[in-house]
Amino acid sequence: MTISRAVNEWFEEHGRDLPWREPGFTAWGTLVSEIMLQQTQVARVIPRLAQWLERWPTPADLAASPPGDAVRAWDRLGYPRRALALHAAATAISERHGGVVPEDVDELLALPGVGDYTARAVAVFAYGHRHPVVDTNVRRVIARAVDGKAQAGPPSTRRDLAAMDALLPADDAAARITNAAVMELGAIVCTARSPLCEACPIAAQCAWRAAGYPEYDGPKVRTQARFEGSDRQVRGLIMREVRAADVPVTPAEIAGLWADAGQRERALAGLLRDGLLVQVDGGYELP
16 A cells, blocks of 8 residues: 555544634635644644634735734734734735635745745645645654654755655645645654654554664754743743733833843844834834
């Protein structure tokens, strides 16, 4: 049995019941969910996605709101620049595409904040086109099952897309399922630290398992810097204060959030530069 057929059959029985997999889920909902899911856990995204789509069920609805509303609604999903990018994408969809999320990968890539993964995910999961969709989970499954390595090593868009494309069946509908199934397999079975090989539908075909689970000896993979004490933490504290305020937050209030003045000013300057805050009347508020 091919890898695609095995994972597709497994996915039909074991795939999680997630809102973006429901029949009739919109392309706009798919775009929003994919951007929310970037570096954010599924459990945190689900309630926020429902609230977002209830408030802004179409790109035009979001485009008609100030970008600050999007940042405030983003709340604690992390990386609030994604909220600004999504607002900009909604505006572009409304202005360039008549309010309809495009289905062509190149047109999707032209939207603000939409990268290669998101463009392909929307084209595949919302519109059913045949493209490889590659995330961290997919890369790990391919590294183990096909290449016999414990982890994938540094990413390479060209190489990673070619590797996933080689697994996809020719049929568009089956390829769509394979994309979702391999991603799901990496998320809940072939996990980074504790893979559940006894529950894996492709265990018998896994090159890593057949080789005796050798340790990874490839190039070092860059890991994210520690959050505690980082500029990201300071940015988050400032954003939380501003989101919760009905009036501009004063410099004195921001000064009370973090003792290190240099780090605090650096974080504040970054938020202003990214357009997440604006300076008004001697204070700071959302755009």
